[in-house]
Amino acid sequence: MKISRRNFIKASGVAAAGLGLSQLGFDLSPIESYAAGLKIKGAKEITHICCYCSVSCGQIAHVSKGKLINFEGDPDHPISEGALCAKGAAAYQIHDNPNRLKKVRYRAPYGTSWKEVSWEWALEKIARNIKKSRDSSFVEKNDKGQVVNRTNGIASVGSAALDNEECFLYQTFLRGLGLVWIEHQARI
Numbered sequence: 001m002k003i004s005r006r007n008f009i010k011a012s013g014v015a016a017a018g019l020g021l022s023q024l025g026f027d028l029s030p031i032e033s034y035a036a037g038l039k040i041k042g043a044k045e046i047t048h049i050c051c052y053c054s055v056s057c058g059q060i061a062h063v064s065k066g067k068l069i070n071f072e073g074d075p076d077h078p079i080s081e082g083a084l085c086a087k088g089a090a091a092y093q094i095h096d097n098p099n100r101l102k103k104v105r106y107r108a109p110y111g112t113s114w115k116e117v118s119w120e121w122a123l124e125k126i127a128r129n130i131k132k133s134r135d136s137s138f139v140e141k142n143d144k145g146q147v148v149n150r151t152n153g154i155a156s157v158g159s160a161a162l163d164n165e166e167c168f169l170y171q172t173f174l175r176g177l178g179l180v181w182i183e184h185q186a187r188i
């Protein structure tokens with residue numbers, strides 16, 4: 001039988017504690033009653049990695065009746081051992097948040113209000129703006145006459161949520177455009 005670290009610790013801990021306490025004459029029913037009141041009782045546990053940064057802390061998602069009901073740190077995770085930073089600890093709010101934007105919004109330069117736009121419109125607009133900025137800020141040679149092929153008019157920030165393959169594609173795209181101002185929001 002395959003026993004996971006989580007189950008082993010849970011089983012041996014519960015067995016040892018239960019045996020020890022009951023031998024000492026403790027009544028364990030109040031502890032059971034307390035557990036019965038937790039909202040995660042009976043929920044399915046799904047372990048996964050925090051999506052926010054490359055520290056890759058472990059999280060447990062609790063799902064009940066097909067609905068995500070809780071997020072918390074995974075004590076069995078070898079990197080984070082149950083700890084999460086404020087961002088990771090608040091990850092449930094990605095899922096359950098009335099303020100979360102689900103549609104693309106656009107505010108024109110000097111505009112004071114936002115309007116809803118489609119992804120097609122937004123991507124077209126972004127592509128046009130990149131082309132315009134690159135064409136107007138591209139530097140082929142520096143003051144010494146050396147070939148540099150830089151796009152000084154565009155910068156990139158992010159992203160901590162990308163995996164290795166996505167980072168490779170993103171960097172290839174940015175360097176191909178000639179960007180040199182490339183930063184990562186986790187360092188800011």
Ligand code: SF4
Nearest residue numbers: 050052053057085088
């Ligand atoms: S954002 Fe926080 S919780 Fe998430 S992986 Fe990074 S350090 Fe860990």
